[in-house]
Amino acid sequence: MKRTILAIGLTLLLAMAITVPALAGGWAVITLDEVPGDVEANQPIEIGFMVRQHGVTPLGGESPVIRAHLADSTESVIVEASEEGEVGHYVGTLILPKSGEWEWSIQAFTGTQPMPALTVIEATVAVAESEPVAPTPASNSLPLLAGGIGLLGAVGGLFALQRKVRWAAAFVVIGLLVSGVGFVSAANQPKAEIEAAVAEVQEVSPVSSISQVELGRDLFIAKGCMMCHSHVETNNIREFGIDSGPDLTNLTASPEYLRLWLKDPRAAKSTATMPNLELSDTEMDALIAFINDK
Ligand code: HEC
Structure with missing residues (x-):
């Protein structure tokens, strides 16, 4: 009998030990310094926030935990935030390894507060390397060379024409044609290259609308x-x-x-x-x- 009473007593004590802190401590409101903007995979994001007991009093001495989970997967990330700056202010660094929709929350004090989902995009480092650059002289030297040779041919043809050589007229026409095509494509090439590069960048950059x-x-x-x-x-x-x-x-x-x-x-x-x-x-x-x- 004594044992049963002891057991009941202990159980009650245990139950109180678990529930009392939540009742006595109350609740807290977490306020992010700012909502993270465009987030890239594998790029560290600094998450700074305030924890206020009862939404009012800054609460120091906590070890908040940031949890993130990639939708429809088993991928998850857990980091602990540490106190930094004024009392009740914490900072944690989150690195999300994959692109997609991440749900996340911050646990501090007695509760967990969900945060607005984060859309993570593929890192755009590769694009930065292929940003539009002025075309190198080498890239349009071939058409220019063709243009020059064509022009030379046309001039040579004119000389031959003066001397009444039979094939001279054909030489002039072919020379002018080659030179025309050469120069026009040399002029268009840089523009085409820049347009292609711009299109590539536009395609990959995030549309944060x-x-x-x-x-x-x-x-x-x-x-x-x-x-x-x-x-x-x-x-x-x-x-x-x-x-x-x-x-x-x-x-x-x-x-x-x-x-x-x-x-x-x-x-x-x-x-x-x-x-x-x-x-x-x-x-x-x-x-x-x-x-x-x-
Ligand atoms: C800790 C609790 C708490 C938080 C956090 C809080 N509020 Fe309030 N808010 C209140 C209370 C309580 C009132 C009623 C007036 C009072 O007693 O302060 C109120 C009043 C308001 C009112 C006036 C409503 C009316 O009927 O005129 C607006 C608007 C408002 N809050 C918006 C916000 C917004 C937006 C945020 C977040 C940026 C926010 N509140 C955060 C507790 C809170």
Whole structure:
């Protein structure tokens, strides 16, 4: 009997030991310094971010883990971030080895926050080597040579014509033809070469045509807004939400009003608990476009 009570007691203690930190410690919001732009395979990307307990107080002394996984594969990358700069700021270096769509998240404190998916492209190092270069003299010397010989032939033909040689006229015509073709192709060659090189570069370079609204949605995830604000566009991404702020799915407001909130919530409302996430002007513009896109 005593044993059973002891066992139950121990189990309860164990259960508390597991759940209490989560309850006592609460939750944190992760805010990326910036959303990574075009990412190339095997190129190191620096991921800098803030961890704020309850979305407000910078939280030092953590060992956050960045996890990335290539969609439809077993390929994954795990790196630990270390504290760098101000309290609560961490940096980790992510190297994604293959091109494709990578899903990733950052685990810090008691939770994991998913981040906007990254599209990784093949490294463009090979293209950089074959960038348009001025054609070397050697590359168009052959047509030029043909042009010169043709011209010489034509001139020789003219002399022969003066001396009434029978085949002289034919010589002039053939000479002019050869020289014409030679010079024209010499003139066209550099242009054709540059056009081919430009076409090649255009074909391989990434087309980053992400819209303001799409960028705003990525920021809504990456800056941690989705942790405190429910929004139909991001609710399927987060694993859990705090929803301490209002649902923003149906909110529309003037850009001035929204900018005030994003720039400094306390200036918008003195009792505001929403944190100042130190957003840049371009980030605020994109977030406003996203919020007002109904
Ligand atoms: C830690 C939680 C938290 C985070 C993170 C957060 N907010 Fe808020 N937000 C709030 C709360 C709470 C309010 C309500 C006012 C108050 O008490 O601060 C609010 C208010 C707002 C409002 C005003 C809504 C209205 O009805 O007028 C907007 C807009 C807003 N937040 C957008 C954002 C955006 C965009 C982000 C991300 C860049 C963000 N918030 C991040 C908690 C948060």
